[in-house]
Amino acid sequence: MNKNIVYFDNAATSWPKPQVVYLTADRYSRSIGGSPGRSGHRLSIEAGRIILEAREKLASLFGISDPFRIAFTKNATEALNIAISGFLSSGEHCVTTSMEHNSVMRPLRAMEKKGIELTVVPCSSGGELNPLDIKKAIKKNTRMVICSHASNVTGTIMPVEEIGRFTRECGVVFCVDAAQTAGAVSIDVEEMGIDLLAFTGHKSLFGLQGTGGLYIRKGLETEITPLLRGGTGSRSEFEEHPDFMPDRFESGTPNTPGLAGLEAGVSFIMEKGINRIRKKEIELTRYFIEKLRAFTFVEIYGLQEAEKQIPVFSFNIKGVSPSEAALFFDEEYGIMSRPGLHCAPAAHRTIGAFPRGTIRFSLGYFNDTAELDRACAAISDLAGRRRVS
């Protein structure tokens, strides 16, 4: 690992991963490498066992009693596209929030052109959602409520439990985008009333890129049209695509090395304990917010309350554009950050940072306070140089 690098872009993809993730993916590729569930020889069967293991571990992490309710996808975006484009039809109403990522917003806007009705519930400038506003937006023809579990711009955690309670009461399907929270914040689909849960493998679950999945509540799979159809290793004598989980949504050879790594990542989380991981991230958040607030030349977005957010921070430095700052942090301090709109223009409008964007620092379990001190030195250095010039 490069010790000179401070990696603050975990909301885009986590890095580094636990060592065991790299080792597991490598071991799979070198000594197993078969196509899972296809051929019946020992390497193919062993590959299938690895995927089953990954499915069972994730099910246990998310409170899902039947592991086959999870279909693997290449990322959260694919899972969200299945949930949105495969489920909604013309004339139906969908409710979402103004803090969504484009992986939710773009498929919804495309569906709007195909005749669905969309309500975007506004959030506060801190990115906070009042769950009652969602409740008020639900109408007779509402088929789905979809929202992120936490914002990728401000880190604000959404009140999914409250939303899940009344979507269940009115029989509306509740879809949660857990791209930023799966592995970092506790999720229980039953307790939270979640019908569809989209997650990615390569962020807080510590898996490799090209892995993700969609949990589909029992019975809902037949109401969702798959995005892809093809070989599943099952029912080969039929030319019609299977209608059962998980094959219905898993056509073609999956990313088995990636899923082997993901299984190792989830095992790492379970060993550490998700509450311990969350506790450490809350401490890092509290530490950084306090430091950041002391800078008069820094504008911070979001709630700035450690318990109500994940360790994602959006801010701006007076007189410096986000892209300039990100380049400076990288070149002068080895800090990897992300400038701009973070694929969430609606969220930036909500927090008042559109079209300028923000600098985003997104932390993870492997960051520490020494790195945050270095980041604060960098911020102060940049602001100082700007004042002199």
Place this chain on the structure above:
Amino acid sequence: MKSQTPQAVILFSSTAHALMAEKIAKTQGFPCKLIPVPRHLSSDCGVCLRFNAEDRDALEAALRNRIDWTEICLLSSS
């Protein structure tokens, strides 16, 4: 591979289910093995679980309510 004990296979609609069934069966100590589905039973390209025919009732009980299977067939002893 020839076997002295009469063998049977369980067929599943999905390989994912076959793998899960194998895991359950092995955990409960049933001798079993995933094998390619014999051609005379189905042209499916997946796998099925071969086990000792005498364990049929016990294995069915172990899998019931946990895994759906499509059929159970006795294999000829030749």
